[in-house]
Amino acid sequence: MADTLDTAHTDPTEPGLPALQHRHLLGLATYSAAEIRLILETARQFRDVLGRRIKRVPTLRGITVVNLFFEPSTRTRISFELAEKRLSADTVNFSVSTSSVSKGETLKDTARNIEAMKIDMVVVRHKSPGAPHFLTQCVDAVIINAGDGAHEHPTQALLDLLTIADLKPSFEGLNVSIIGDITHSRVARSNLYALTALGAHVTLCGPRTLIPYGIEEMVEGGRVRVTHRLEEALEGCDVAMALRIQLERQEAGLFPSLREYHERFGIRLEHLEQHPDLIIMHPGPVNRGVELASEVVDHERAVILDQVTNGVAVRMAVLYLLAGLPDGEGAG
């Protein structure tokens, strides 16, 4: 398949090739292990494209994608935009600061207006959990969730998985710890679904005030555990994902100070020394000296920039697989 990606006749419906069972990517809660593997495999092939001098394929020529961002985002939006451009899609950006949303237009009206301009796919980020689900009821376009409140951020989890898969032989039995503000983290939830679907064990670690009641029961089979001690989370851990902590949580009384947070939950150089195989990840942007000590961010076992690179490839894969192009159409 890699050979055909840069030709004009890419055909995802080719016999023998698996297909996604979903029309949208709203979250990973309902995606099977096979679907996740398909996305990762496709992303690897697109990553080859990104390694070439001409980093562009005509796969989505004639397809129009709108990036509908109701929350500020730099890296996710740029990553999607690059993925769209690499696939030769037409892209439009719509972000809250430059839109009519500030004039009080409803999400439904915004979506329907955009659809009236004949859009094929919508990449949406919104502060409300379920906003992408709501959009599927308003418009016919394919919806890709780029983060909905604290619910899901599926492409982030997929790029995290691709990064891990490059370094570890298998997800089966892998121990991944997610450290930080679990309550407000869509990254944590999407990773929980995807990692456990592929057989990994997940430890959630953070202050009690930032871990929601009932989170262990989110996935079946006892693959998730919770601890409030970083040492426990790092013991036997293969991959540690630190999450960004927002200063506004301190203002809301959920933890006392960034200083104390770093003391108890920040990953420092000594932790890397104690755990010589430990890989460090972070969805960014990093607060240096808070979630991760500055030296840890720059350490060779921190793969934060690999995550960013993989982000473009994963988003290309998702866009390509969901475009659902019938035979001969769209690739021009």
Add this chain to the structure above:
Amino acid sequence: MTPDLLLKGGILLDPQSREMLEADVLIRDGRIARVAPEIPAEDVPVYDCADKLISPGWMDMHVHLREPGYEHKETIATGCRAAAFGGFTAVACMPNTDPPIHTRDVVEFIIERAAPLPVDVYPIACVSKHRAGKELTEMGDLADGGAVAFSDDGAPVQNSGLMRRALEYASMLDRPIINHMEDLSLGPKGHMNEGRVSARLGVPPVPALSEEIMIARDLLLAEYTGGHLHVAHISTARSVELVREARARGVPVTAEVCPHHFALTDEAVAETHFSTDTKMHPPLRTAEDVEAIKEGLRDGTIDAICTDHAPHASFEKEVEFIAAPFGILGLETAWGLIGRELIEPGVLPLAEAVRKLTVEPRRILRLPVPRIAEGEPACLTIFDATTRWTFEAQHIRSKSRNTPFVGAPMVGRAWAIYNKGHFVEAR
């Protein structure tokens, strides 16, 4: 245009004595002229009540009629239309209107607007001016104008000192204080019940604790002051337990529950993919809470069933989950859900369910219970508890559409009401 009518072949259910009696009922000039078996038809139109029951008119003691101020959601007229469809001859309406029901003129306005309608409307006035939780309203004047109780409903009284004075002052007027039980500091910006489902969905939650801690406080205040506390729309297992314990030691407390709190759980938010028609205050709770509510209904801890009928315009509800206002319609679906969830499964005997819609709300609000007896004004509901039907959008009589029950199976149907000289069939 007061229609004379002969109700033929029905069974009279007296919720006071819990007795049933086969009899015809002749209504002339809006009054019950005769109650007897086999009354000859003579000159009056006959309404066939075969296989139907007739009870005193039902009352929903917790609705939002939205008028004045929010007539785009509901009016007193459309709300009463929905009430009549649901079998209710009376409603008590909450004061979160604009202006709020915090002065006597608003009480009188509502009563005047409702006068020509087939449904009796009893205003519930504010505890505090502007529902701001600072100063008491002129409760005496409001009560004289016709307010049957006091509540700041959606803006629960946070200040314990004010709540104490409200209970004291209202007890002097023999009126209950109805509190929407919520300590707002425990669920700031919460949109659904805190638990497994909210953890999974990442929706900012409100814990059951927020309701329970407020009930615990108010029970102590009611005990201390002797004022009558009425717990609005009780929704958690621990809340039921708190009320049960308090009642056992003589605290003057009563409680009500809404059908959606025993017909649905918070899983509905996930199952409907964040439908805003699963969003209300208090939120849908867990299966354990539903079981405890049923037990509370069975043992009498929960006195009344109300709906918290809360219309919102489609454009207000057709938004992303956290932007949507709280509340759903309730009047049209109440009886079908009571039949499905309580009567058919044997949680409540039929007569007890009817008591919670007739005798109990009026006892709480110090209103006389209508009687089906010769010489009395005709105020009655014609219904059954067995008809299986599916609630559809076409059955909505409210001005709004926000219900999660479109397409839901119902057991039992209200067929008609007669009240204030009006005969309204639910067709």
